[in-house]
Amino acid sequence: MQKRSLILAGGGVKVAYQAGVMQVWLDEAGLTFDHADGASGGVFNLAMYCQGLSGKEIADNWRRFPVLRSIGLNWFSFVRFYWSESLLSYNRFRKKVLRKRWKLDWERIKASPRLGTFNVYNFSKNKLETIENKALSEDLLVACVTLPMWFPPVTINGDRYIDGVYLTDANVLEAVRRGVDELWIIWTVSRKAQWRGSFVHTYFQIIETVANGNLQRDLDRIEASNKAIAEGKSGEFGKSIKVNMLAAEVPLHYLINVSSPDFTAAVEQGIADARAWCRERGITLSSDAPGKGKELMALSFRETMQGPFALGVTDPEEGRKKGLAEGTSLALHGDIRIDAFDRFVNEPAHAGALTGTVDFNGPGFAAGMKAASGVFNLFSPGKDKSLKHFVYEMAFQHEGKPYYLAGRKDVRQNSGRLWPDTTTLYTRLHEGKDAKGKVIGAGVLTLGVAELTQLLGTVEVHNAASDAERLAVKIRFGRLFLGELWDSYARRIPGMP
Numbered sequence: 001m002q003k004r005s006l007i008l009a010g011g012g013v014k015v016a017y018q019a020g021v022m023q024v025w026l027d028e029a030g031l032t033f034d035h036a037d038g039a040s041g042g043v044f045n046l047a048m049y050c051q052g053l054s055g056k057e058i059a060d061n062w063r064r065f066p067v068l069r070s071i072g073l074n075w076f077s078f079v080r081f082y083w084s085e086s087l088l089s090y091n092r093f094r095k096k097v098l099r100k101r102w103k104l105d106w107e108r109i110k111a112s113p114r115l116g117t118f119n120v121y122n123f124s125k126n127k128l129e130t131i132e133n134k135a136l137s138e139d140l141l142v143a144c145v146t147l148p149m150w151f152p153p154v155t156i157n158g159d160r161y162i163d164g165v166y167l168t169d170a171n172v173l174e175a176v177r178r179g180v181d182e183l184w185i186i187w188t189v190s191r192k193a194q195w196r197g198s199f200v201h202t203y204f205q206i207i208e209t210v211a212n213g214n215l216q217r218d219l220d221r222i223e224a225s226n227k228a229i230a231e232g233k234s235g236e237f238g239k240s241i242k243v244n245m246l247a248a249e250v251p252l253h254y255l256i257n258v259s260s261p262d263f264t265a266a267v268e269q270g271i272a273d274a275r276a277w278c279r280e281r282g283i284t285l286s287s288d289a290p291g292k293g294k295e296l297m298a299l300s301f302r303e304t305m306q307g308p309f310a311l312g313v314t315d316p317e318e319g320r321k322k323g324l325a326e327g328t329s330l331a332l333h334g335d336i337r338i339d340a341f342d343r344f345v346n347e348p349a350h351a352g353a354l355t356g357t358v359d360f361n362g363p364g365f366a367a368g369m370k371a372a373s374g375v376f377n378l379f380s381p382g383k384d385k386s387l388k389h390f391v392y393e394m395a396f397q398h399e400g401k402p403y404y405l406a407g408r409k410d411v412r413q414n415s416g417r418l419w420p421d422t423t424t425l426y427t428r429l430h431e432g433k434d435a436k437g438k439v440i441g442a443g444v445l446t447l448g449v450a451e452l453t454q455l456l457g458t459v460e461v462h463n464a465a466s467d468a469e470r471l472a473v474k475i476r477f478g479r480l481f482l483g484e485l486w487d488s489y490a491r492r493i494p495g496m497p
Contacts, residue, residue: 002242004182005175006033008049010040010165010211011188012204012254016062016263018045018186019055020270021246025184026055028285029278033184037130037174039119040165041254042186043144048102050109050116050133059271061102063468065263069096085152090142098138110134119171120144124159128167130174149203150255169211172218176237183222187215187247204254219243246277251479264472265479268342272476276346297341298462299477302356303455305392305407305425306331309443311364316426319442328362330427330443332405334392336376341473345480348379351391358396358405371396371405378480387412388483392425395433404430404437407445411483422485423447 006025008018022045025031038046048058072092098104116133120143131140143154143161153160172183189211196205222243225235252266278285308323309330323329338344338352354374359367374394390409395402407427425445430437447455459477464470478486 002181004033005180006036007170007185008038008042008046009170009187010042012041014188014250014252015041016266017250017270019059019062020267021186021274023055023059024274028287029283036116037171039169043118046116050112050114059267062267063264067260119164121164128164182242185245188250261471264468265475268472272342272345298339300337300460302458303334305445305447307445311441313442314439316442316444320444331359333357352376369396402433406435
């Protein structure tokens, strides 16, 4: 039997995503672990895991995370800022979350058959301490997540303790020391390497630097050891160690958040990503069994795009210019449905269905041409996750003859062109039943502010188990569809907080 270690890396409250992954790995894939290690924010999930909670129970705790009620200010810091130990306090978090909401049971955690190790820095003795769950207490757990400046150090037996994040955000070498054969790492620290100004951004970018740098150093050592063993040498660690890592960019701040639905969205993102990750590796999931309702989560919306379009050209930009000059245009009125939403988000082969009508303002065609079938898809080409392609394709007939309208948006994050990229569809009209036919027209369709607002208002989630889950799927879709524009337009969706 291969000996496995679950590495619950830090990431502040981004570890809500980690809980979603745990729901899939523990409950749906049925994975078991001989050891689990937690650092910084990951210790929250590790404590619940050691208590014996299922993956879903851990995920549910984050779905119901009372973000505003968990925040405690250190009022002394506002009176005498220079001498204050911290800006925030964990007092309310202890009462409202650890005790009341999550109901952590320290006796069950200590007596658990699940072995967990918790990492904390003993500032008084200048060393990282790794503590097994049998010695854990509420004070030690809070010390594991006590970020300097934000929270005051925790005093235990006369020693001062703080978060060990500056030494490790994933103690993989502790797992290696315990003789594991496989590391299963859930990583939520941002790896975008995009520098942003301001004091708060800089503080957490320092943490990202330390966390990512230390992790990569340890993974490089493991890789070098594995290579040496493959060459017949002993290697640093004496045996080959397999690394399985699921890493993600989670749209939560490490610490400063005000919207509880965003936590539910992060959990659902973790679930969807973990399912896709497991399927890619041939890991059987109970959620994929016939009749499982979760897989039927669906989303639908209506979208109208229109703009200058001309016949007799093949290039969309040329068609735009000709359409403006001749006064001809085209409108696409689409009804889009996305079934198996978690697969659509993660697997390029899973497209949505597109139906609706096509209007052509000009000679040769007409308004209200019905499209009985079509495709809506979203995918990133290769490893370039910053570039996304949106595909809109509709098959329709006019006067008994088949035509195929094919359009595409190319959206690159951080390009400085988010609005025009997200709302511009480069379109070609083909003769025949698919995009292989001859191109007989082209143009550029756009989505205005009014149309975008209408689109967001038509988003519906089907087969959701609760209002919170329904809202979480809307948030995930909005971020997927609009990218960084989501923050500006989310409030226009009815029911959004």
